[in-house]
Amino acid sequence: MARLNVKPTRMELNNLKDRLKTASRGHKLLKDKRDELMRRFIEAVRENDRLRQNVEQALVGHMQDFVLAKALESDQMVEEIFAVPTRQVNLHIEIENIMSVRVPRFHARIENPYGDDEGDVVYSYLASNSQMDATIQEMIHLQQDLLRLAEIEKTCQLMADEIEKTRRRVNGLEYSTIPDLEETIYYIEMKLEEAERASLVRMMKVKDKKS
Numbered sequence: 001m002a003r004l005n006v007k008p009t010r011m012e013l014n015n016l017k018d019r020l021k022t023a024s025r026g027h028k029l030l031k032d033k034r035d036e037l038m039r040r041f042i043e044a045v046r047e048n049d050r051l052r053q054n055v056e057q058a059l060v061g062h063m064q065d066f067v068l069a070k071a072l073e074s075d076q077m078v079e080e081i082f083a084v085p086t087r088q089v090n091l092h093i094e095i096e097n098i099m100s101v102r103v104p105r106f107h108a109r110i111e112n113p114y115g116d117d118e119g120d121v122v123y124s125y126l127a128s129n130s131q132m133d134a135t136i137q138e139m140i141h142l143q144q145d146l147l148r149l150a151e152i153e154k155t156c157q158l159m160a161d162e163i164e165k166t167r168r169r170v171n172g173l174e175y176s177t178i179p180d181l182e183e184t185i186y187y188i189e190m191k192l193e194e195a196e197r198a199s200l201v202r203m204m205k206v207k208d209k210k211s
Contacts, residue, residue, distance in 0.1 A: 004184040008191035020181040027173040034166045041159045048152045069132035101162045103155040106147045
């Protein structure tokens, strides 16, 4: 604790008491914010872990299937199949406010320039095999999970940063600002009481001399 360098006057005492009241109220609000952020952060981390495991497991399986399917075709044929993009992905990013943390929300729309349905493949089925076609379809269906994973991981990162900032503010108020104010208020009150006692003694002495 460190006493503030202020004059021990009643005006300063009132100002410091107002500052202490504001600091105490802010400390409580920040603690509530930190606790709520921690609760939501834990929920987000659990969802992130679950989703990441599912996505990684699915990706590994799909890539293995694709490698096996690719082995049945020539490299030139595979390059021709994927030479031209068959989808246009429009990504819209919406910002949501969670406890003053601005987190992204991803909304993707897949458009087929060839006018087919989203699930259709536009290359020739004769140029591929059934295993490759099935793998590509599964990868397309995995897109929403990939977007959600990117969304939740960014949310966890932003919330972790905000929790750390809030924690530092709470600690600053709890271990520095509030104790310093309390120490200074106590010092000024002692000084004012001492001045009142000295004034009272002087008045008593003057009274005794007059009598």
